[in-house]
Amino acid sequence: MARINSNISSLIARANLNRANQDLETRLQRLATGVKINRGADNPAGLIISERLRSEIAGANQAISNSQRASSVIATAEGSLSEVADLLNSIRGLVVEAANTGGLSDEERAANQLQIDSAIESITRISNTASFGGLKLLNGSLDYVLSGLQSNAISKAQVYSANFAGQSNIKVDVNVISSAQVASLFLSGGATGVITSTTTLEIAGALGVQVLEFEVGRPLSEVVAGINSFKAATGVSAALINPSDPSSGVRFMSTEYGSKSFVSIKRLGGPPGGGYFKTFELPASAAIPGTISFSDTAFTSLLSQSNRDEGRNVTAIVNGVVGNGDGLKISLQNSTALSLEMILQESFATTNGSSSTFRITGGGALYQLGSEITTNLQTNIGIQSVAASRLGGTLINGSLQFLSSLRSGGTNDLSSGNFSNASAVLTSALDEISVLRGRLGAFEKNTLQTNVRSLQAAVENLTSSESRIRDADFAEETSSLTRAQILTSAGTSVLGLANQQAQQVLQLLG
Numbered sequence: 154m155a156r157i158n159s160n161i162s163s164l165i166a167r168a169n170l171n172r173a174n175q176d177l178e179t180r181l182q183r184l185a186t187g188v189k190i191n192r193g194a195d196n197p198a199g200l201i202i203s204e205r206l207r208s209e210i211a212g213a214n215q216a217i218s219n220s221q222r223a224s225s226v227i228a229t230a231e232g233s234l235s236e237v238a239d240l241l242n243s244i245r246g247l248v249v250e251a252a253n254t255g256g257l258s259d260e261e262r263a264a265n266q267l268q269i270d271s272a273i274e275s276i277t278r279i280s281n282t283a284s285f286g287g288l289k290l291l292n293g294s295l296d297y298v299l300s301g302l303q304s305n306a307i308s309k310a311q312v313y314s315a316n317f318a319g320q321s322n323i324k325v326d327v328n329v330i331s332s333a334q335v336a337s338l339f340l341s342g343g344a345t346g347v348i349t350s351t352t353t354l355e356i357a358g359a360l361g362v363q364v365l366e367f368e369v370g371r372p373l374s375e376v377v378a379g380i381n382s383f384k385a386a387t388g389v390s391a392a393l394i395n396p397s398d399p400s401s402g403v404r405f406m407s408t409e410y411g412s413k414s415f416v417s418i419k420r421l422g423g424p425p426g427g428g429y430f431k432t433f434e435l436p437a438s439a440a441i442p443g444t445i446s447f448s449d450t451a452f453t454s455l456l457s458q459s460n461r462d463e464g465r466n467v468t469a470i471v472n473g474v475v476g477n478g479d480g481l482k483i484s485l486q487n488s489t490a491l492s493l494e495m496i497l498q499e500s501f502a503t504t505n506g507s508s509s510t511f512r513i514t515g516g517g518a519l520y521q522l523g524s525e526i527t528t529n530l531q532t533n534i535g536i537q538s539v540a541a542s543r544l545g546g547t548l549i550n551g552s553l554q555f556l557s558s559l560r561s562g563g564t565n566d567l568s569s570g571n572f573s574n575a576s577a578v579l580t581s582a583l584d585e586i587s588v589l590r591g592r593l594g595a596f597e598k599n600t601l602q603t604n605v606r607s608l609q610a611a612v613e614n615l616t617s618s619e620s621r622i623r624d625a626d627f628a629e630e631t632s633s634l635t636r637a638q639i640l641t642s643a644g645t646s647v648l649g650l651a652n653q654q655a656q657q658v659l660q661l662l663g
Contacts, residue, residue: 180633249576269559348368350429389406392406401447410499432458469497547578
């Protein structure tokens with residue numbers, strides 16, 4: 154080469170040296186930072202995917218933290234509920250003891266009442282003070298707010314969970330499609346309405362069995378009175394079909410509604426089939442008419458001889474889903490949108506086609522369980538108040554009575570002698586606490602704990618994927634660094650040789 158204005162070899166050597174230096178800088182940067190994508194230019198597509206994965210990882214980690222915090226809240230609430238359950242059990246023991254009137258003095262009963270008052274005050278205090286980080290747990294602040302609840306149709310409604318799905322409120326429609334019924338047997342009064350031969354009857358119901366004997370010639374009104382005197386022991390009551398006419402016949406009924414209640418009337422020691430004392434039942438699908446008369450062939454044509462009948466649970470459709478009936482109660486437990494339990498008024502539950510509507514306008518405890526803020530990744534549960542004035546709501550003689558009715562001066566305090574009513578309220582209160590504890594436990598075990606495990610697995614997989622895209626492989630990078638160092642050294646030497654070639658022209662000048 155005899156030209157000196159352009160040193161092509163030097164240009165080529167310099168360009169390759171620059172590339173080697175850039176590669177060396179890249180390897181050094183990756184080894185220094187531990188990642189292979191330090192700028193968008195390093196891998197534009199990889200950067201986009203990596204940032205999205207990082208966002209999902211951050212959301213999943215926070216969702217894990219949310220679930221763990223929710224589990225702590227549930228554990229705190231359940232600990233307080235356990236104390237409430239212990240207090241209720243102690244109250245039950247005091248009521249049972251007070252019912253032993255033949256062995257307990259008035260002073261001892263008064264002392265029991267003082268203990269009951271103290272326990273009830275403690276339950277209300279727990280309700281008002283149980284908290285987690287300033288969040289009240291059992292005072293009703295985490296319960297749902299209901300609007301438009303018609304007391305003549307629904308005595309009590311307890312919403313356990315509701316999914317608002319972006320709505321400001323939830324409309325709840327309740328439609329009775331099959332009325333609740335008591336168990337019923339019917340006895341014709343014959344021509345005279347009296348016992349035509351000495352009769353011994355076995356009266357059996359959901360509460361127990363009694364055997365009564367009636368002498369010949371006694372009116373059926375005495376049979377009614379005898380059976381009603383033991384209805385608290387048997388769960389069976391009786392009434393003349395026409396109160397002023399013993400010959401109209403007798404209707405035997407369970408004192409409670411639902412399939413758990415039954416009436417069994419058997420004549421003991423009499424002729425096969427009961428002789429003159431034959432009882433009849435209506436078909437399970439038939440509604441009991443408003444007017445009952447053995448002279449009405451439309452009524453008697455439906456009857457079939459039987460000495461036992463069972464009640465029927467109410468069946469209602471709640472927001473298009475058939476609820477589970479239990480006497481006058483209706484519950485919806487398996488719906489993902491709504492879970493609730495209601496106690497229906499007798500007149501409402503025993504009328505086919507009756508309907509009522511109310512709205513859930515807010516409330517509940519909302520837990521964010523996923524990395525995205527959507528209703529599918531959220532759950533909403535209600536924690537009702539356990540104050541004595543709201544706990545143990547039981548329908549007694551058409552009115553709702555709560556645990557507070559057991560306090561001094563209340564409807565069911567020990568001095569009232571209403572021990573069976575007090576026991577019913579306590580049973581309902583214990584059931585409510587047990588159900589609430591069970592629901593919270595199931596939520597913690599089946600929702601929160603499984604959610605944490607699922608999210609932890611997701612974080613592991615997402616982190617692994619993000620690592621493959623973004624993290625530097627030190628074995629590969631050190632190997633590439635060695636190559637870049639060698640190329641840099643070689644490039645420097647070659648550039649020096651290329652620059653020396655131009656000086657060879659001087660030899661031509663002699």
